[in-house]
Amino acid sequence: xxxxxxxxxxxxxxxxxxxxxxxxxxxxxxxxxxxxxxxxxxxxxxxxxxxxxxxxxxxxxxxxxxxxxxxxxxxxxxxxxxxxxxxxxxxxxxxxxxxxxxxxxxxxxxxxxxxxxxxxxxxxxxxxxxxxxxxxxxxxxxxxxxxxxxxxxxxxxxxxxxxxxxxxxxxxxxxxxxxxxxxxxxxxxxxxxxxxxxxxxxxxxxxxxxxxxxxxxxxxxxxxxxxxxxxxxxxxxxxxxxxxxxxxxxxxxxxxxxxxxxxxxxxxxxxxxxxxxxxxxxxxxxxxxxxxxxxxxxxxxxxxxxxxxxxxxxxxxxxxxxxxxxxxxxxxxxxxxxxxxxxxxxxxxxxxxx
Amino acid sequence: xxxxxxxxxxxxxxxxxxxxxxxxxxxxxxxxxxxxxxxxxxxxxxxxxxxxxxxxxxxxxxxxxxxxxxxxxxxxxxxxxxxxxxxxxxxxxxxxxxxxxxxxxxxxxxxxxxxxxxxxxxxxxxxxxxxxxxxxxxxxxxxxxxxxxxxxxxxxxxxxxxxxxxxxxxxxxxxxxxxxxxxxxxxxxxxxxxxxxxxxxxxxxxxxxxxxxxxxxxxxxxxxxxxxxxxxxxxxxxxxxxxxxxxxxxxxxxxxxxxxxxxxxxxxxxxxxxxx
Amino acid sequence: xxxxxxxxxxxxxxxxxxxxxxxxxxxxxxxxxxxxxxxxxxxxxxxxxxxxxxxxxxxxxxxxxxxxxxxxxxxxxxxxxxxxxxxxxxxxxxxxxxxxxxxxxxxxxxxxxxxxxxxxxxxxxxxxxxxxxxxxxxxxxxxxxxxxxxxxxxxxxxxxxxxxxxxxxxxxxxxxxxxxxxxxxxxxxxxxxxxxxxxxxxxxxxxxxxxxxxxxxxxxxxxxxxxxxxxxxxxxxxxxxxxxxxxxxxxxxxxxxxxxxxxxx
Numbered sequence: 001x002x003x004x005x006x007x008x009x010x011x012x013x014x015x016x017x018x019x020x021x022x023x024x025x026x027x028x029x030x031x032x033x034x035x036x037x038x039x040x041x042x043x044x045x046x047x048x049x050x051x052x053x054x055x056x057x058x059x060x061x062x063x064x065x066x067x068x069x070x071x072x073x074x075x076x077x078x079x080x081x082x083x084x085x086x087x088x089x090x091x092x093x094x095x096x097x098x099x100x101x102x103x104x105x106x107x108x109x110x111x112x113x114x115x116x117x118x119x120x121x122x123x124x125x126x127x128x129x130x131x132x133x134x135x136x137x138x139x140x141x142x143x144x145x146x147x148x149x150x151x152x153x154x155x156x157x158x159x160x161x162x163x164x165x166x167x168x169x170x171x172x173x174x175x176x177x178x179x180x181x182x183x184x185x186x187x188x189x190x191x192x193x194x195x196x197x198x199x200x201x202x203x204x205x206x207x208x209x210x211x212x213x214x215x216x217x218x219x220x221x222x223x224x225x226x227x228x229x230x231x232x233x234x235x236x237x238x239x240x241x242x243x244x245x246x247x248x249x250x251x252x253x254x255x256x257x258x259x260x261x262x263x264x265x266x267x268x269x270x271x272x273x274x275x276x277x278x279x280x281x282x283x284x285x286x287x288x289x290x291x292x293x294x295x296x297x298x299x300x301x302x303x304x305x306x307x308x309x310x311x312x313x314x315x316x317x318x319x320x321x322x323x324x325x326x327x328x329x330x331x332x333x334x335x336x337x338x339x340x341x342x343x344x345x346x347x348x349x350x351x352x353x354x
Numbered sequence: 355x356x357x358x359x360x361x362x363x364x365x366x367x368x369x370x371x372x373x374x375x376x377x378x379x380x381x382x383x384x385x386x387x388x389x390x391x392x393x394x395x396x397x398x399x400x401x402x403x404x405x406x407x408x409x410x411x412x413x414x415x416x417x418x419x420x421x422x423x424x425x426x427x428x429x430x431x432x433x434x435x436x437x438x439x440x441x442x443x444x445x446x447x448x449x450x451x452x453x454x455x456x457x458x459x460x461x462x463x464x465x466x467x468x469x470x471x472x473x474x475x476x477x478x479x480x481x482x483x484x485x486x487x488x489x490x491x492x493x494x495x496x497x498x499x500x501x502x503x504x505x506x507x508x509x510x511x512x513x514x515x516x517x518x519x520x521x522x523x524x525x526x527x528x529x530x531x532x533x534x535x536x537x538x539x540x541x542x543x544x545x546x547x548x549x550x551x552x553x554x555x556x557x558x559x560x561x562x563x564x565x566x567x568x569x570x571x572x573x574x575x576x577x578x579x580x581x582x583x584x585x586x587x588x589x590x591x592x593x594x595x596x597x598x599x600x601x602x603x604x605x606x607x608x609x610x611x612x613x614x615x616x617x618x619x620x621x622x623x624x625x626x627x628x629x630x
Numbered sequence: 631x632x633x634x635x636x637x638x639x640x641x642x643x644x645x646x647x648x649x650x651x652x653x654x655x656x657x658x659x660x661x662x663x664x665x666x667x668x669x670x671x672x673x674x675x676x677x678x679x680x681x682x683x684x685x686x687x688x689x690x691x692x693x694x695x696x697x698x699x700x701x702x703x704x705x706x707x708x709x710x711x712x713x714x715x716x717x718x719x720x721x722x723x724x725x726x727x728x729x730x731x732x733x734x735x736x737x738x739x740x741x742x743x744x745x746x747x748x749x750x751x752x753x754x755x756x757x758x759x760x761x762x763x764x765x766x767x768x769x770x771x772x773x774x775x776x777x778x779x780x781x782x783x784x785x786x787x788x789x790x791x792x793x794x795x796x797x798x799x800x801x802x803x804x805x806x807x808x809x810x811x812x813x814x815x816x817x818x819x820x821x822x823x824x825x826x827x828x829x830x831x832x833x834x835x836x837x838x839x840x841x842x843x844x845x846x847x848x849x850x851x852x853x854x855x856x857x858x859x860x861x862x863x864x865x866x867x868x869x870x871x872x873x874x875x876x877x878x879x880x881x882x883x884x885x886x887x888x889x890x891x892x893x894x895x
Binding site: 357358359360361362363364365366368369370372373376377378379380381383384387432435436438439440443451454455457458459460461462463464465467468469470471472473477478479506507510511514539540543564567568569570571574575584587588591597600601604605607608611612615616 | 644651668727738837878
Binding site: 076108155 | 794799801
């Protein structure tokens, strides 16, 4: 299969006629064959970014967009050779499943025999051979999703664009299809851009994740980097749950309400207020005796595989902790809190804006 | 997608052309003719005011408006009650009844006029009944009453269908909730059903009124001697050959009808789909 | 039943209304096949009046069908693209065009016809042909086609479907033919039935626009009501009923097929 192209965005911005700037000038490079995920809350500019790459929107003057060495900034979508999977799937209701998948080939004047061969190849690839002659309104949500994907891949696109392709499905199906999609994208090796607001999807599918906020990139990095080394408080709180604490540095530790947090291996932060982040699963509950950091259990939710414990008094705000399910925890109990090694992550101060 | 925008604009051109050639330019021309020197030897905007100042035109305008108001009110009452009734009740023969009430939908004004003749003409139903009862031959087709019946005949199916459509979408749980709170059948109609139907009433009523104002076929069939505005315009045009006056009266008539529809649309009857 | 009285009152009113609407139509159908209507059915049933109508007026029937089909053709060719444009690129301009396009429905047909006569009355070739009437009917029926199609297209999210086709390489015209027209089909069908029905029955405009050589069915009807005996007028009306009935039934079926998408005007 084709490995697609590399994509380069240089000073790409989008201002809508009403004056709303949906995307601030953005630079970004996507490597050949990479799966890049745009992640962010609604209205952050991720879909605008995808639509600009697709050619469904034209960027503001001054920006440029390249597929490999070709400048496609002003090229219409029909000439960009991009495959696109829409959130609503946009399957043509007047055509059968096979006709939908073969439509792009028909437009490209691929001979009928070759077209039929490639359609059945796509049907097999997506595991929907049995549906070839079905009408679109006879398909379930998951089947539609597969047809939409097969249709987009059938034209052997240079770039595959997926706009929240799993959002319309229910939770269990979403999880299963996420796994299938991951395998498929890896086996195809096409350069893919994937837009979602679901962090689990982003983590599973992305080689790299672009976290977006208010029309600008908040952080770009591999899933682990984004999760463990968030570049800002926004990223920390948007990707996974986070306890964000602010205190002052003293004697190699962070002074907060309930005690001192060890800041191993880190120094030179001065005495300014310092903000750090701790993931709920990286804090262990211990006996209060001798613990450097303590608090009182305020609420416990038993979730089956684990327990979510809210501890107050340990910091200015309540601390959330994911604990094991092996022993009951009583409300009102005094507990010690122990961060795992390397779990305390310093968050750089915000640069401009909230 | 600039190519799409260009294509979409191109798509508008033929309609723009046709509407301009066969409606906009003629209509603008009509405006000028209304003020031009006519066969009455006079010129000027006064002709537009003649609707108010000249006795014959004023009385025609008044009777047209009164007739239209009367038809609209009556149609709304009948269509409203029957429409809600048919939407809320299921009984044997209902489908047939609905068919009976809606099939005159496609009758043009002329045919409706003939229906009035069948009812109230010399050989009509009313004439036969009154004769059989030993009275005089009852004939009123060729009068204002006949015209009233004709417009009623024309408008009832339209209003009824509109009301039925909206009433069927009315959430039955609202009514159940009102009844659970102790509202009787009249109170339910007054507090729940009527407010929900109000936009449909505004829409249907305004169309009914505008149609009655401009209706020509029915009056033409029944008699050329009923002085409603469309007939007066027709006579000015054909008998008096006073084209300027016919134009001015047409413009005023169109303005009134359009204003009523526009007013209704502003007042929430957003779904005003006009009808022939 | 607690609500016996309101139910019965409403039922009576509805039955009375139905009687008011149905009886004259039935009487006229009957009159069309009765030898002498003044003497009642006992004078015998006959088809002679219908044959007479055919002899006198068959040209108006054919002309009406021809005009209706031509009107349909024009409204399809210009109305469907316009509806598409209204839905995909709504702007202040399309709203103004929509308003102007719909104006002939609010303004009485008499006024529209008068205006057309003033401008085109001098072009004798055009004035004398059926095309003059077609032009009037197009002005009057176009909004119905555009509205029906636009309603259907708004309901199917045509923008995204088109973007899908665009991503697969189809250009605008191709997308219009392959995707937009099939998606609009229910609306096109409903609009087409409406246009044909309205055109066949149109009188207000047509009476002013017609010439002795371009009489349509409703013009002929008016003529027969004024100058023919009741039986012939009735027979002619009967012919009209027979022509219009299939259209009405088809319209009902189409309306039920896209139930709820658009209210019947």
